[in-house]
Amino acid sequence: MEAIKSIDDIRKRVKSLKQDGKTIGFVPTMGALHEGHLSLFRLAQKHADEVIASIYVNPEQFAPDEDFEEYPRELEDDLVKCREEGISAVFAPSDDIMYTGRQFLSIEVDELNKYMDGGSRPGFFEGILLIVNKLFNIIEPDIAVFGQKDIQQFRILQQMVKEFNHDVELVMGPIKRANDGLALSSRNAYLDAEQRKLAPGLYRSLQYVGKQIKDGATNIQLLLEHQKNELEAKGFKIDYLNLFSFNTMAPVKNTEDNNKYILAGAVYLGETRLIDNCIIEK
Ligand code: AMP
Numbered sequence: 001m002e003a004i005k006s007i008d009d010i011r012k013r014v015k016s017l018k019q020d021g022k023t024i025g026f027v028p029t030m031g032a033l034h035e036g037h038l039s040l041f042r043l044a045q046k047h048a049d050e051v052i053a054s055i056y057v058n059p060e061q062f063a064p065d066e067d068f069e070e071y072p073r074e075l076e077d078d079l080v081k082c083r084e085e086g087i088s089a090v091f092a093p094s095d096d097i098m099y100t101g102r103q104f105l106s107i108e109v110d111e112l113n114k115y116m117d118g119g120s121r122p123g124f125f126e127g128i129l130l131i132v133n134k135l136f137n138i139i140e141p142d143i144a145v146f147g148q149k150d151i152q153q154f155r156i157l158q159q160m161v162k163e164f165n166h167d168v169e170l171v172m173g174p175i176k177r178a179n180d181g182l183a184l185s186s187r188n189a190y191l192d193a194e195q196r197k198l199a200p201g202l203y204r205s206l207q208y209v210g211k212q213i214k215d216g217a218t219n220i221q222l223l224l225e226h227q228k229n230e231l232e233a234k235g236f237k238i239d240y241l242n243l244f245s246f247n248t249m250a251p252v253k254n255t256e257d258n259n260k261y262i263l264a265g266a267v268y269l270g271e272t273r274l275i276d277n278c279i280i281e282k
Contacts, residue, residue, distance in 0.1 A: 001079050001080075001082060001083040001087075001090065002079070003055070003075060003079060003090045003091070003092035004089055004090065004091050004092070005092060005093055005094065005097065006093070006097065007093070007097060007138055010052075010089065010091045010138060010139065011138065013052075013088075013089045014052065014089075014139055014140065017049075017050050017088065022048075022049040022050045023048040023049045023050070023142040023143070024048055024049075024050055024051075024052060024139065024140070024141045024142050024143075025044030025045065025047055025048030025049075025050065025051040025052070025141060025142065025143045025144070025145065026044070026051070026052050026053075026054070026135070026136075026139050026141035026143070026144040026145070026168075027040045027041055027044050027051060027052075027053045027054075027144070027145050028053075028054045028056075028131075028132060028135055028144070028146075029053060029054065029055055029056075030055070030056065030057045030058065030071065030186065031055040031056075031057065031072070031073060031074060031075060031078050031092075031186070032071075032072035032073070032074050032078070032186035032189070033055075033074075033077075033078045033081045033082070034176075034184045034185075034186065035176050035184055036147060036149065036173075036175070036176035036183075036184040036185070037053075038081065038085055039173055039174070039176045040145045040146070040147060040173040041053065041082075041085045041087060041145075042085070043145050043171060043173045044143065044144075044145045044171070045086065047143045047145070047169075047171055048141070048142055048143050050088040051085075051086075051087050051088055052087070052088055052089045052090070052091060052139055052141065053082055053087050053089075053090050053091070054090070054091040054092070054093075054135055054139075055075060055078055055090060055091070055092040056091075056092065056093055056098065056131070056135075057071050057073065058098070058127060058128070058131040059095060059099075059127075060099070060123075060126075060127035060130055060131060061123075061124050061125075061127030061128050061131070062127070063121060063122065063123060063124070066121075067187070067190075067271075070190075071186070072186055072189055075092060078090075091135075091138070091139070098131065098134060106126060106130065107126055107129040107130055107133060107160075108126060109125045109126060109129065109156055111248065111249070111250075112125075112152070112155060112156050112159060112248070112249045113125045113126075113152070113156065113249070114249070114250065115240070115242075115244060115249060115250055115251055116152045116240060116242075116244060116249060116264055116266070117150075117152050117153075117266065117275065118152060118156075118249070119240070120239050120240065120266060125152070125153070125156050128153055128156075128157075129156065129157070129160055132157060132160070133160065133164070133166075136166050136168060140167070140168075141168055142168065142169065143168060143169045143170070143171055144168050144169075144170055144171070145170075145171045145172075145173050146170060146171075146172060146173070147172070147173050147174075147175065148172050148173065148174055148175050148277070148279065149175045149183055149185070149275070149276070149277075150275070151246075151262055151264065151277050151279070152249055152264075154170065154172050155246065155249055156249075157170060158170055175276070175277075177203070178200070180200040181200040181203040181204065181207075182196075182199045182200040182202075182203060182274075183203065183274075183275075183276045185274065185275075187272055187273065187274070188272075188274075190270075190271070190272040191269060191270075191272055192270075195269040195270060195272065198234055198235060198236070198269060199269060199274060201230075201231055201234055201236065202231065202236070202265050202267050202274055202276050203276050205227040205230070205231055205241065205265065206241075206263050206264075206265055206276055206277065206278050207278065208223075208227065209223045209224060209227055209243075209263055210263050210278045210280055213243070213255060213261075213263070213280055214280065218254060220243055220253065220254060220255075221253060224241055224242060224243070227241060228241050231267060235269065236267040236268065236269060237267060237268040237269075238265075238266075238267055239265075239266035239267060239268065239273065240264070240265065240266050241264075241265040241266075241267070242263075242264065242265075243255070243261055243262070243263050243280075244261065244262045244263075244264060245259070245260075245261060245262075246259075246260035246261060246262055246279070247259075247260070249262075255280065255282050256282065257282050258282065259281075259282050260279065260280070260281050260282075261279070261280040261281075261282070262277050262278070262279055262280070263277060263278045263279075263280055264276070264277035264278075265277070
């Protein structure tokens with residue numbers, strides 16, 4: 001399997017699939033594919049006849065001090081995995097194909113990016129919306145699959161699809177984890193052996209607090225403070241660990257019945273930033 005690099009070529013490929021009456025599922029990725037990505041491919045295959053993946057490390061979603069240069073790039077290995085999974089085409093464009101010169105337009109996000117990753121990474125979601133908007137216009141998929149792992153991304157994309165009238169159905173794939181609970185991530189490769197052993201601690205904290213909330217705990221802030229202290233004592237640096245409304249992505253102090261919440265955390269082990277979350281439905 002060869003990567004398709006040009007917009008014209010991927011459009012031709014999609015057009016011919018559509019002419020054959022096939023529905024198109026789309027899974028955008030930044031590559032360095034792991035079981036989490038593959039699980040999204042499989043989910044897309046359940047919802048559509050043909051699945052197209054994109055592999056593109058989008059410079060617009062990295063701040064100058066972030067890991068754009070170091071981000072793992074493993075295109076040849078990724079293509080083997082895509083072939084094994086029965087992916088119909090892989091779109092892997094270069095930067096000058098995706099960003100042709102000076103950009104006069106941008107997409108702004110309001111409120112939904114004020115907290116969580118949006119709060120810690122200014123410009124991150126604007127960069128994501130820009131690239132996903134481009135990719136949706138290029139591929140025009142029937143469905144697109146994104147992971148719960150990046151839940152704020154999913155929520156903001158839902159809003160983009162609604163407000164910009166993209167004719168695509170978004171499907172959320174559950175978080176794939178290693179046996180010890182660590183959410184799979186291309187960035188886990190940055191962890192040394194000791195950090196890797198500590199890393200599932202974030203998920204354990206989320207699980208613990210999540211269970212208490214489901215069991216009716218009302219002292220949520222205290223529970224979270226306690227978990228933050230424990231994680232810090234183990235060597236994590238906390239970016240955030242909090243309960244958020246799924247709808248507004250803003251922190252909440254307590255839960256109410258018939259509402260959806262996200263218990264989410266972002267932590268650093270050394271330079272490596274790890275994120276994870278649990279959905280709580282009341
Ligand atoms: P990325 O390559 O990190 O941009 O991720 C591409 C897609 O895979 C996004 O929709 C992510 O939310 C999703 N993803 C990343 N890690 C996981 C995981 N552990 N389980 C399921 N989906 C994931």
